[in-house]
Each structure stands twice: as structure tokens, then as C-alpha cells.
Amino acid sequence: MSERGATFKDVFAVKEFRVLFGSFALLVGGDSVKMLALSVLVYDRTGSPGLSAAAYMAGWLPYIFGGLFLLSLADRLPPRGLMIAGEVVRLVVCLLMAFAGLPVWAMLALVLVSGLFSPVFGAARNALLPDLLPGDAFVLARSLLGVTSASAQIGGMALGGGILALTGPAGALALTAGLSAVAAVVLRFGLPYRAARNAGGRGTIRTTLRVNRGLAADRRVRGLLLAMWVPVMFLAGAEAVLVPYLGAAAGVALAAAACGMAVGEFVVGRFVAPGTRERLSLPLAAMIGVPWLGFALQPGVVVAAALAALSAGCMAYQLGLQRRFVTAVPEDVRGQAFGLQSAGLMTGQAVGAALVGGLAEVTGTHQAIAVSGGLAILAALALARPLRPELP
CATH class of the missing domain: 1.20.1250.20 (MFS general substrate transporter like domains)
Structure with a gap:
């Protein structure tokens, strides 16, 4: 194995990575704003700290179910389309929570159901990285995404707090919807089409369970x-x-x-x-x-x-x-x-x-x-x- 590590110049020279990097920063920052706004919105309506905390964590809970039953979609569908679908889902969810006047239980249910597919959207992005950046460039790309995740979470929380102070929860959710729209456009016109990695298998749930068992074995x-x-x-x-x-x-x-x-x-x-x-x-x-x-x-x-x-x-x-x-x-x-x-x-x-x-x-x-x-x-x-x- 070569001891020469990749450089930022090597990684950012690849246009497709620049697109993934930018869209990922929008995703993490937007999600931080969304969950903070939802938590505040639920607290404003119910006065319950417990429900407010549950709302903040609701976006993470579906990962176990999506990971168990839906992950085969990440290989059975084209990656660009999956990532764009993730942004569109986030956009629709934010607009519904901001302006549809949904009761609290419906908002939480909406976040939980839409979150089932979050592992699939993220898997499509992560699996694309080794195709774009082989060897140590892939590891540096993962490092940059980790740095971006931590930084965007902090920035998203600070931005979300400012937006909440200016416009309230609805404005913060609308901002997140706008970020998702920008990310969808960037992905659509910045990434070339790639075919599905593996279109075989019968049934999403059956295939996911079978492959998970194989990986664990x-x-x-x-x-x-x-x-x-x-x-x-x-x-x-x-x-x-x-x-x-x-x-x-x-x-x-x-x-x-x-x-x-x-x-x-x-x-x-x-x-x-x-x-x-x-x-x-x-x-x-x-x-x-x-x-x-x-x-x-x-x-x-x-x-x-x-x-x-x-x-x-x-x-x-x-x-x-x-x-x-x-x-x-x-x-x-x-x-x-x-x-x-x-x-x-x-x-x-x-x-x-x-x-x-x-x-x-x-x-x-x-x-x-x-x-x-x-x-x-x-x-x-x-x-x-x-x-x-x-x-x-």
C-alpha cells in the first residue's frame, strides 16, 4: 500500500465529489434546522418538554427499521434518483409541517414514516464515493464528510436559532425546504446518471433481509x-x-x-x-x-x-x-x-x-x-x- 495520502486538491478536483460535498452540507445543516424547528413547534403547541424532546429525536428513530427492511433499494435503484428523491421528500415534509396545520401526532408520524427511507438515501451517497474516488482519496472524502457533518450540525443549530428568533418555526421549516430544493437541483444537474448497482432480487424486504444476513455471516x-x-x-x-x-x-x-x-x-x-x-x-x-x-x-x-x-x-x-x-x-x-x-x-x-x-x-x-x-x-x-x- 502506498504511504502517500490523498490531498484536498486530489479530492476536490473531481466534480462529482464537489456536488456530493455541497449537497451533503445542505442536507446536514437543513436537518439540524428542521429538527430544532419541529421541537420548538411541538413545545409551543403542547407545552410538553417530553413531547418536544421526542420530536427532536424522531428523525433518528426510523433508522433501525429502514436499515433492517429497505436498504436493498440503495443498490436496486439509480443513486442520483435516490438522492434527489430524498431531498424532495424532505422538502414536502417541511412544507406540510410548516403550513398544513397538522396536529402534533400527525407531524411526528410524518417525520417517522419519511425517516424510514433516510438510510437508503444516505447509503446511495456513501456507496458512490469509492466509484468516484478510489484508494486513499475515498478515505479523505469520508473524513471531509465527517468534518462537514459536525460543522454543519453546529452551524445548523446556530442558524436555526437565529431563524427561529426572526420568523418562528414555520419560517425555519420553510428555510429547510428551500435548502432541500437547492440540493435537489444541484444533484440533478451536477451528477451524471449511473445505473443501479444491482437490479436483481425479488422483493425489497426479502432482498434486504437476505443481504443483511449474508453480510453478518x-x-x-x-x-x-x-x-x-x-x-x-x-x-x-x-x-x-x-x-x-x-x-x-x-x-x-x-x-x-x-x-x-x-x-x-x-x-x-x-x-x-x-x-x-x-x-x-x-x-x-x-x-x-x-x-x-x-x-x-x-x-x-x-x-x-x-x-x-x-x-x-x-x-x-x-x-x-x-x-x-x-x-x-x-x-x-x-x-x-x-x-x-x-x-x-x-x-x-x-x-x-x-x-x-x-x-x-x-x-x-x-x-x-x-x-x-x-x-x-x-x-x-x-x-x-x-x-x-x-x-x-
């Missing part, structure tokens, strides 16, 4: 998936307990974590040589848990934010697994494989939040966060085999 693929899911599950669990631990100041620590993730993805993706990056996967995965151990000493806001940032920065360990993952999965089901990776990651974070939150009820918040850090370290060590680079 492959020891190499299964190990890589678990390596990408489990350490992050405990990181998400620790982050979820920051809110009861820090109260209103939790936003500072969560923003620091997003910044830490962006910096880690940027540095490891751009400045670490490919071979070294793969060798760092195991130590970085184990390091995810180390900062959380410091919560046993009940740190204040500043130290807690620094520890959260350090842990999130170590999520860049996943970049060392990306090349191997692309090589391990069959090309004709690559879309579903990437979708399964994302769906499992989202589901694992929800499970981690529930587990560590439940533990906090018994032990207290700072102890639960410290235990979560210890479990993250143990998980990384237990997954040492897939986290280590393969011998030539």
Missing part, C-alpha cells in the same frame, strides 16, 4: 461492523448523560464534542499516512473511553467539555477501517453494506444512550459516565482483531 465484514459500532455506542451513552450531569451547560460540552470530532477527522484524514492511519485504529478506539474515566472525579464544565472533545476526536479511528470495509463487501451490495453500517451506528448510539442513562438512575451521572468510558475501552480491546490492520 461474513466474519471479516461482521468484525469491521462491530468495530465501527460498539466503541461509539458507549461514547454516545456518555454524551447522553452530559445533559443531566451538567444541566443547561451541557450544550457547551456537546458543542466541544462536535468540534473535537471535526478536528480528529480532519487531522487523521489529511495528515496521517494511510498505513499509519490503519495502525492507529486500535489505540484510537481504546482512547475513546479514557477521557470519560475522568468523570469519576466530577469535573466542572470546562474540564468536562475538554474531556468530551478528546473522546470525540478519537472517533477518527473509523477512518482506518474504511478502505478495508470497501474491500471486504461485495461490490454489487456496496450500497446496502454502507447503509447497514450507518443504520447500526445510529441504532447503537440510541442503545448506548438508553443503557448508560439507565445506569445513571442507579449509580449517579458521573459514575455512569466513567463506567461508560471503561466499557468503551474493554470493547475496543475485545475487538482488537478487526481493529488491527490486516497482514499482507
